[in-house]
Amino acid sequence: MSILVFAEHDNSELKADTLKTVAAAQAIGGDIHLLVAGHNCQAVAEAASKVNGVSKVLVADNAAYEHQLAENVSLLVTELAADYNHIMATALTTGKNFMPRVAALLDVTQISDIIAVESSDTFVRPIYAGNAIATVQSLDSKKVITVRSTGFDAVATDGNAEIIAVDKVTDAGISSYVSEQLSVSERPELGAASVIISGGRGMQNGENFKLLDGIADKLGAAIGASRAAVDAGFVPNDMQVGQTGKIVAPDLYIAVGISGAIQHLAGMKDSKVIVAINKDAEAPIFQVADYGLVADLFNALPELESKL
Amino acid sequence: MKVLVPIKRVIDYNVKVRVKADNSNVDLANVKMAINPFCEIAVEEAVRLKEAGIATEVIAVSIGNKSCQEQLRTALALGADRAIQIETDESLDSINIAKLLQKIVEEEQPQLVILGKQSIDSDNNQTGQMLAALTGMAQGTFASAVSIDGDKVNVTREVDSGLQTLALTLPAIVTTDLRLNEPRYASLPNIMKAKRKPLVVKAAADFGIDLTPRTNLIKVTPPAERKAGIIVESIDELVEKLKNEAKVIS
Numbered sequence: 038m039s040i041l042v043f044a045e046h047d048n049s050e051l052k053a054d055t056l057k058t059v060a061a062a063q064a065i066g067g068d069i070h071l072l073v074a075g076h077n078c079q080a081v082a083e084a085a086s087k088v089n090g091v092s093k094v095l096v097a098d099n100a101a102y103e104h105q106l107a108e109n110v111s112l113l114v115t116e117l118a119a120d121y122n123h124i125m126a127t128a129l130t131t132g133k134n135f136m137p138r139v140a141a142l143l144d145v146t147q148i149s150d151i152i153a154v155e156s157s158d159t160f161v162r163p164i165y166a167g168n169a170i171a172t173v174q175s176l177d178s179k180k181v182i183t184v185r186s187t188g189f190d191a192v193a194t195d196g197n198a199e200i201i202a203v204d205k206v207t208d209a210g211i212s213s214y215v216s217e218q219l220s221v222s223e224r225p226e227l228g229a230a231s232v233i234i235s236g237g238r239g240m241q242n243g244e245n246f247k248l249l250d251g252i253a254d255k256l257g258a259a260i261g262a263s264r265a266a267v268d269a270g271f272v273p274n275d276m277q278v279g280q281t282g283k284i285v286a287p288d289l290y291i292a293v294g295i296s297g298a299i300q301h302l303a304g305m306k307d308s309k310v311i312v313a314i315n316k317d318a319e320a321p322i323f324q325v326a327d328y329g330l331v332a333d334l335f336n337a338l339p340e341l342e343s344k345l
Numbered sequence: 346m347k348v349l350v351p352i353k354r355v356i357d358y359n360v361k362v363r364v365k366a367d368n369s370n371v372d373l374a375n376v377k378m379a380i381n382p383f384c385e386i387a388v389e390e391a392v393r394l395k396e397a398g399i400a401t402e403v404i405a406v407s408i409g410n411k412s413c414q415e416q417l418r419t420a421l422a423l424g425a426d427r428a429i430q431i432e433t434d435e436s437l438d439s440i441n442i443a444k445l446l447q448k449i450v451e452e453e454q455p456q457l458v459i460l461g462k463q464s465i466d467s468d469n470n471q472t473g474q475m476l477a478a479l480t481g482m483a484q485g486t487f488a489s490a491v492s493i494d495g496d497k498v499n500v501t502r503e504v505d506s507g508l509q510t511l512a513l514t515l516p517a518i519v520t521t522d523l524r525l526n527e528p529r530y531a532s533l534p535n536i537m538k539a540k541r542k543p544l545v546v547k548a549a550a551d552f553g554i555d556l557t558p559r560t561n562l563i564k565v566t567p568p569a570e571r572k573a574g575i576i577v578e579s580i581d582e583l584v585e586k587l588k589n590e591a592k593v594i595s
Binding site: 047104106107108111129130131133134135136137138139140141142144145146147148149150159162163164165166167168169170171172173174175176177209210211212213214215216217218219220228232256264267268273274275280281283288289299300306309310311312318323325326327328329330331332337340341344345 | 356358359361362363364371383438439440441443462463465466467468469470471472473474475476477478479481482483484485486487489499502503504505506507508509510511512513514517522523524558559560561562563564565566567568571574575576577579580581583584586587591593594
């Protein structure tokens with residue numbers, strides 16, 4: 038049995054989530070190959086060759102894959118899929134974007150967002166914002182799977198896989214990249230941070246998110262937000278934690294001025310320790326918090342920063 | 346141009362679902378149902394395109410039993426011109442949903458198909474992409490802005506690292522994210538008017554597609570409960586607990 042895992046990267050760096058997706062592949066078992074599709078992505082290929090449990094790294098380096106357009110990448114992966122039983126990608130925006138296309142081109146349905154592997158055809162995935170956990174058996178001959186990183190522990194990076202160039206160029210010619218606005222931050226990424234401090238509607242405006250900075254600096258934390266704070270324009274969309282935003286499970290999650298809607302809880306309730314600071318003692322966030330503090334955040338945050 | 350908007354009837358977003366005692370599935374008996382929030386955003390976007398003079402007709406389509414007509418009427422009340430129900434009592438896998446929608450795309454020949462990026466029940470996030478693959482169309486998923494530009498559509502997408510803008514050749518597929526728009530409330534006159542708008546029912550079985558299930562739902566269980574936490578009285582107590590009890594800070 039062999040498994041193709043799509044490497045998540047930005048042409049310069051292999052994303053740590055790929056190590057977790059490889060762990061999911063190992064739980065299925067078989068010969069694991071990593072696909073690096075991008076442009077000028079040799080550094081990623083070399084990092085990928087060190088991922089434990091991977092025997093081959095396939096590198097498709099072409100301008101057609103530079104921005105990992107779904108139309109082009111899905112054609113490439115579909116062609117390669119002939120040699121594999123399982124095709125897997127991390128359930129981040131790139132994998133979520135092109136993988137269902139691969140599934141449809143292969144005439145299979147996709148098993149999305151798995152958090153555990155029961156067997157080579159049976160997987161566990163959250164549904165209804167994580168309020169129910171489904172065990173699903175795929176009846177298709179090939180399995181197309183996206184993996185939720187929080188469900189798996191990263192594999193080590195002391196491997197030595199063979200790097201093989203893939204010459205196939207699949208350019209559908211129906212989509213093109215125009216521009217991007219990337220958020221630049223010195224802080225860890227939400228998906229990789231061991232501590233996250235998030236603000237909600239209670240922060241009142243974007244300016245007040247600066248109150249989280251000093252605490253984040255002291256804890257080496259990433260800063261997140263609830264949907265309400267993003268919708269209100271306080272902070273950009275890439276900070277949103279929740280059912281349809283980023284799913285995180287850090288060692289410590291501090292929710293500030295967040296009421297705790299189902300959709301937000303879906304994105305963070307697997308965190309090891311949850312702290313909630315909210316002035317409303319009835320807020321649902323307190324039901325999932327290990328430590329709750331009923332307080333006005335404008336008093337609590339400066340005090341917390343000074344005492345860390 | 347014609348815009349097709351596939352929509353889904355799901356549990357109301359405010360309702361916390363419960364798992365059945367026999368772990369066979371979730372219990373949806375007597376639960377409030379609604380149009381999937383992302384689908385509502387899709388309808389709103391299509392209606393705005395019509396109001397801007399870009400779209401000529403907005404067609405809503407839903408797949409399910411008779412009860413999904415309620416959500417189709419909601420779409421009509423929001424401004425869709427007509428509706429199609431593909432009737433089935435089965436809960437279909439996404440690939441089979443996409444194949445049925447492919448048939449509607451072939452019949453209606455829309456220039457743009459707008460769908461929600463994800464339904465809040467199965468949380469799959471795949472139907473739009475699958476439909477794009479089956480129809481050979483380009484896709485702009487997780488859209489926060491859509492603008493038609495001649496024979497192309499520019500779609501700004503919410504991605505993990507920020508925003509990305511793509512240009513897609515029409516016809517194309519767009520899936521909506523939360524910031525695309527804020528859907529309007531249907532007015533009472535529009536709700537009344539929606540009752541008289543055309544709604545055609547077609548049987549899923551009549552499309553000649555093999556709808557055999559591709560998955561087997563083995564069980565559904567409630568998530569692990571978190572153990573009850575405590576309320577601390579002060580920042581000092583919080584910091585002390587985090588250091589010495591939880592040991593997550595030093």
